[in-house]
Amino acid sequence: MGSDYKSVRLTEDAYETLARRKREEETFSEVVTRLASDRPISDVAGVFTDEEVERIRSRRRESYESYATNTEDRLSE
Numbered sequence: 001m002g003s004d005y006k007s008v009r010l011t012e013d014a015y016e017t018l019a020r021r022k023r024e025e026e027t028f029s030e031v032v033t034r035l036a037s038d039r040p041i042s043d044v045a046g047v048f049t050d051e052e053v054e055r056i057r058s059r060r061r062e063s064y065e066s067y068a069t070n071t072e073d074r075l076s077e
Contacts, residue, residue, distance in 0.1 A: 018031060
C-alpha cells in the first residue's frame, strides 16, 4: 500500500454502509478500492429473469432488515 493519503468526509450513514461492506481483514482503503472496482450491474443485464431479480431484491432487503434489527438489539443490551 502506498504512503500517500487523502482525507474523505462521509456522512454517518455512508460510513456505516461502508463498514458493513468491509471484510474483517480489509482496511477501509481496501474496501473502497474493491467496491469501486466491482463490475457495473449493466454487465449482467439480461442474465436473470424478472422473477429472479425480484427474488434477489427481496432476499437482499430481508438480509439488510435482519442485520439492522440484530445490530439494534446488540447495541441496546
